[in-house]
Every structure is written in C-alpha cells, then in structure tokens.
Amino acid sequence: MGRYKKDLRYINEMSEHMKTWLKDLENALSKKFYKDEVSDIVSYYEEMIEERLSGGENLDVILEEYDIKDIVKTMTPDVLVKRKNDTYPRLVRSMKQLLATLLSTPLLIPIAVIYASLLIFAFSMIIASFVVVISTFVGFVAFSLDFFTTTLSTGNVMVLGGLSLMMGSLMLLASIWIYQVTIWTSKKTLVLFSKIARKAGEA
Amino acid sequence: MKVLVKVLLIILVLGLVLATAGFFMGMNIGELETFFDDDDSYGEQLVLTIDDELDQLIIDAETRHINLTVTTETSMTIKYYKHDRDTFTFPDNGLGTYELVQKERFEFFSFVRFKTVSKDRLTIEIEMPNTWLLDLEFSTNVGQIKLDHESVVTYKNLDLDSNTGSIYVKNVAIDSFKGDVDTGAITLMDATVVEDVIAESSTGSIVISDVDADNFGLSTSTGSIQLSNLSAKNIDAEVSTGRITASAINLTDELILSTSTGDIILSDFVAVSISLSTSTGEMRVTVSALNLYNFDLKTSTGKVYVDGDNQGNRHTTSSGTVDLDATASTGDIRIIVQG
Numbered sequence: 203m204g205r206y207k208k209d210l211r212y213i214n215e216m217s218e219h220m221k222t223w224l225k226d227l228e229n230a231l232s233k234k235f236y237k238d239e240v241s242d243i244v245s246y247y248e249e250m251i252e253e254r255l256s257g258g259e260n261l262d263v264i265l266e267e268y269d270i271k272d273i274v275k276t277m278t279p280d281v282l283v284k285r286k287n288d289t290y291p292r293l294v295r296s297m298k299q300l301l302a303t304l305l306s307t308p309l310l311i312p313i314a315v316i317y318a319s320l321l322i323f324a325f326s327m328i329i330a331s332f333v334v335v336i337s338t339f340v341g342f343v344a345f346s347l348d349f350f351t352t353t354l355s356t357g358n359v360m361v362l363g364g365l366s367l368m369m370g371s372l373m374l375l376a377s378i379w380i381y382q383v384t385i386w387t388s389k390k391t392l393v394l395f396s397k398i399a400r401k402a403g404e405a
Numbered sequence: 406m407k408v409l410v411k412v413l414l415i416i417l418v419l420g421l422v423l424a425t426a427g428f429f430m431g432m433n434i435g436e437l438e439t440f441f442d443d444d445d446s447y448g449e450q451l452v453l454t455i456d457d458e459l460d461q462l463i464i465d466a467e468t469r470h471i472n473l474t475v476t477t478e479t480s481m482t483i484k485y486y487k488h489d490r491d492t493f494t495f496p497d498n499g500l501g502t503y504e505l506v507q508k509e510r511f512e513f514f515s516f517v518r519f520k521t522v523s524k525d526r527l528t529i530e531i532e533m534p535n536t537w538l539l540d541l542e543f544s545t546n547v548g549q550i551k552l553d554h555e556s557v558v559t560y561k562n563l564d565l566d567s568n569t570g571s572i573y574v575k576n577v578a579i580d581s582f583k584g585d586v587d588t589g590a591i592t593l594m595d596a597t598v599v600e601d602v603i604a605e606s607s608t609g610s611i612v613i614s615d616v617d618a619d620n621f622g623l624s625t626s627t628g629s630i631q632l633s634n635l636s637a638k639n640i641d642a643e644v645s646t647g648r649i650t651a652s653a654i655n656l657t658d659e660l661i662l663s664t665s666t667g668d669i670i671l672s673d674f675v676a677v678s679i680s681l682s683t684s685t686g687e688m689r690v691t692v693s694a695l696n697l698y699n700f701d702l703k704t705s706t707g708k709v710y711v712d713g714d715n716q717g718n719r720h721t722t723s724s725g726t727v728d729l730d731a732t733a734s735t736g737d738i739r740i741i742v743q744g
Contacts, residue, residue: 340517341517344517344518344519345517345519348440348519348520352440354436354437354440355431355433355436356427356430356431357427357428357430357431357432357433358427358432358433358436358437358440359427360423360424360426360427360430361423361424361427361428361432361437362427362437362440363420363423363424363427364419364420364421364422364423364424364425364426364427365420365424366420367416367417367419367420367423368417368420368421368424369420370416370420371413371414371416371417371420372417374413375410375413375414375417378406378409378410378413382406
C-alpha cells in the first residue's frame with residue numbers, strides 16, 4: 203500500500219513537472235507564433251514525450267534533452283514555411299522573424315544579407331507603387347484644372363478626356379500590379395529562405 | 406482589390422472609346438497644340454527703355470533666363486513677358502543703378518504642368534548700348550544667364566548666380582568675374598579679367614578657355630573642370646568627384662589642382678610651382694623636359710611612371726627649378742615627356 207502511494211505521488215510529481223515544462227514551452231512559443239501554431243508545436247512535443255515515457259524513459263532525462271530556446275529557434279523556419287501570410291501584418295511579422303532567425307545563426311548571415319537586400323528592394327517597389335498612385339491623382343487634378351478652364355471643340359474634349367482616363371487608369375493599374383507582384387514575390391521569397399534556414403538547421 | 410482592378414479596366418475601356426469617338430468626331434490637332442501651349446497667357450512683350458547711362462544693372466529673377474546683348478543704340482532696352490502669376494518690381498537703388506526683380510506666385514499644382522512655354526517667353530532680353538560700362542549682378546533660380554558676344558564687350562564686374570541653370574559668358578573684358586551655380590555649368594570663354602575669376606558649382610562642370618586673369622579660384626562638387634589657354638598668377642581648382650583637365654596654362658606663380666575622385670590631366674604649362682592631388686584618380690602630366698622640374702611624386706597603392714619607367718610608389722628629383730608635387734592615394738601618377 204505504502205509503495206503504491208509512493209508511486210502515485212511520483213507519477214503526480216512527474217505529471218506536474220511535464221505540465222510546467224509544457225506551459226513554459228507554450229509561453230515561449232506564444233511570444234513568436236500565433237495560437238494555432240503554438241498549440242500544434244506543444245501537442246507535437248507532448249505526444250513525443252508521452253511516447254518516450256511509455257517506452258520507459260525517465261521524464262527528467264527526456265526534458266533535459268529539450269531546450270525551450272532551441273525549440274523556438276529551430277521551429278521558426280518550419281512554422282514560417284507552413285504559415286499562411288494572408289494579411290499584410292502577418293507577412294511583415296514573418297519577414298522580421300525570418301530575418302532575425304537568419305541573423306542569429308552565424309553560418310546564415312550571408313543569406314540574411316541577401317534576404318535583407320531583397321526586403322529593401324520589395325519595400326522600395328511598394329513605396330514606388332504608392333508614389334505612382336499619389337502622382338496619378340495629383341496629375342489628374344492638375345490636368346483637370348487646365349482641361350475645364352480651356353474651351354475646346356467637342357471632338358478634342360472627348361479625345362483629351364478619353365486619353366486622360368486611359369492614362370490615369372493605366373497608371374493606377376500598373377501601380378496595383380507592381381504592388382501585387384511585389385507581395386507575391388515577397389511571400390515566395392519568404393518560403394524559399396525559410397526552407398534554406400530549415401535545411402541549414404537540419405544540417 | 407479585384408473590384409478596383411475591374412473598375413479601372415472599365416475606365417480604361419471607357420477612355421479608349423471616348424478618345425476613339427472624339428477622333429472620328431473631328432479632332433483638331435492645331436487646337437490640341439494650343440491646349441498644351443501656354444505662350445498666349447504671357448501676353449504681349451513688355452519693353453522698358455532706359456535712356457540715362459547706368460553704372461550698375463541688377464536682375465533678380467525667379468523663373469527667367471537672362472540674356473544680354475549689345476546694341477549700337479544709345480538707350481538700354483529690357484524686354485520680357487509677364488504671366489498673371491508673375492510680379493515685376495523695380496526697387497529704387499539710387500542714381501546709376503537699375504534693378505528688376507521678378508517673382509512668381511506659388512500655385513499648388515504649378516509643379517505639375519501639362520502646358521509648355523517657349524524659351525523666349527521665359528527670357529528677359531537686355532540690349533545694352535555698347536558704350537556703357539556696367540557692373541552686372543544677375544541672379545535666377547531657374548534659368549540660364551547668357552552673355553554671348555560676337556566681339557569683345559567691356560563691363561566692370563560680373564556677378565552671376567543661377568540655381569538650376571547655367572552661366573555662359575563669351576567675349577568680355579571685365580574687372581572681375583564671379584559665377585555661382587548649383588546644378589548647371591559655368592562657361593567663361595575669350596575673356597580678359599583684370600582681377601580674379603571665381604567660379605563655384607555644386608553638380609555642374611566649369612569650363613574656362615582663353616582667359617587672362619589675375620587669379621583663378623574654381624571649385625565644383627560633382628562636376629568636371631576644363632581649363633585651356635589661361636594666363637594668370639595662380640590657379641586653384643578643386644573638385645570632389647570629377648576630372649580636371651588643364652592645358653596651355655601660363656602662370657607666374659602657383660598651380661594647384663586637387664580632386665577626390667577623379668583624374669587630373671595636365672599638359673603644356675608654365676608655373677613656379679605645381680601641386681596636384683587626387684585620392685582615387687589617375688594623374689597624367691605631360692612635360693617638355695624632365696630636368697626642368699623638382700619632382701615629388703607619391704602614391705599610396707598606385708604606381709609612379711616617369712617617361713614610361715615604373716618608379717614604384719615614390720619618386721623625387723631636385724635637378725630642376727620648378728617644384729612639381731603630385732600626391733595620389735590609389736591612382737597612378739604618370740609623367741609623360743612630350744616627344
């Protein structure tokens with residue numbers, strides 16, 4: 203009976219230890235990842251630890267092998283590859299995380315420099331597309347001021363009006379397409395560089 | 406975003422249809438040209454006539470070119486066009502001085518103009534009697550200052566300043582020359598200057614040719630300096646990023662040429678001492694004979710070549726009478742003996 207109680211207390215203590223560790227892992231992951239990503243990683247480690255426990259391994263030994271900081275670092279590229287960057291803040295956050303991960307590994311610093319250069323290029327393209335939009339509106343207003351204060355024949359009014367509408371819409375379409383292509387390229391680049399970081403981590 | 410793209414595509418098609426319909430309804434190219442031409446809004450040319458001889462003429466323009474020519478008439482005429490946006494004022498500076506100030510009212514969309522204006526509408530034309538002797542003080546923010554004469558015209562002092570335009574002066578006899586530009590070039594040709602020639606430019610080049618003066622002080626940040634056929638006591642030319650080319654230079658004192666990122670090419674020169682320096686450019690100095698000079702040539706990572714021979718990165722001699730110091734950081738120094 204005494205031995206049974208002792209065993210039960212030991213199991214409870216072990217279970218508490220594991221819960222605390224998993225909570226710590228969850229807290230550390232929550233600082234970097236979204237809720238669904240955190241719960242996926244926590245479940246993965248919970249399953250793995252339970253599997254090893256049922257195989258007769260000691261919990262303390264198992265947990266000693268897993269450093270929470272390392273887990274967060276090594277899981278980052280994996281999470282970034284899978285993450286759906288469907289909103290602009292998510293994409294920006296993923297980019298920042300990937301750059302930080304690349305910079306934190308000395309071997310990956312040249313890759314980080316290349317990635318940072320691509321980010322700067324992408325940022326410049328987005329700024330350029332916004333500038334095109336603003337200048338189109340300013341140009342359109344300025345042209346309209348000239349257009350409506352000048353007396354022209356009906357044919358010329360139609361030609362100039364038509365051409366200005368065409369130019370305005372083409373400029374706006376071009377800026378939208380530049381923006382979309384830049385975002386699409388940024389997403390693809392993010393996945394590509396995340397894969398490179400993951401491979402480097404595996405090696 | 407998809408809806409926006411669709412709306413824009415519809416506007417594009419609408420514009421195309423409208424323009425095509427307008428074309429077939431009788432597009433008038435002549436009228437369209439008028440639409441983009443703003444000359445008419447400058448009205449008739451205004452003419453000022455000044456009969457009394459002046460000592461000084463000051464033109465302070467914001468958006469005008471300034472062009473001065475000489476005439477055999479006895480009175481001076483100043484011709485210009487005036488837009489509604491422009492104000493021309495004539496501050497009283499006392500007897501013998503005439504001042505014209507042109508300002509343009511700022512309009513919010515004035516920086517986006519779809520209308521063009523011909524150059525003559527934006528030029529203040531001055532016709533000066535060839536017997537008058539004037540101090541000229543011209544400045545313009547956006548425009549060129551031009552004193553291009555067929556034969557020599559005498560002035561007292563020239564003080565010319567342009568922000569985004571260039572300065573061009575040819576065939577003058579003057580007491581002194583001061584030229585200052587930000588983004589344009591300064592050209593001074595065929596001139597006799599009693600005192601100094603001072604020329605400063607930020608991003609433009611400086612070209613001085615066939616000029617006699619007391620001293621030359623020339624500097625530009627990112628342009629080049631070209632000097633040819635100059636006589637003076639001293640020349641001090643300084644460039645940050647650009648080449649200096651000098652030939653046919655006759656000085657009674659010192660020649661100083663320095664550039665940070667650019668070559669120095671010097672040939673056919675007379676001076677008591679010559680000091681040349683560049684950081685990343687090459688130097689090519691053509692001399693008539695080596696024994697005329699006390700050479701002190703040094704380069705940090707380049708090579709010194711004298712008459713084709715590699716002298717390493719330092720070469721000194723003391724057999725001549727003219728000191729020629731040349732210092733480079735990463736460029737070569739080449740002393741070429743004229744064949």
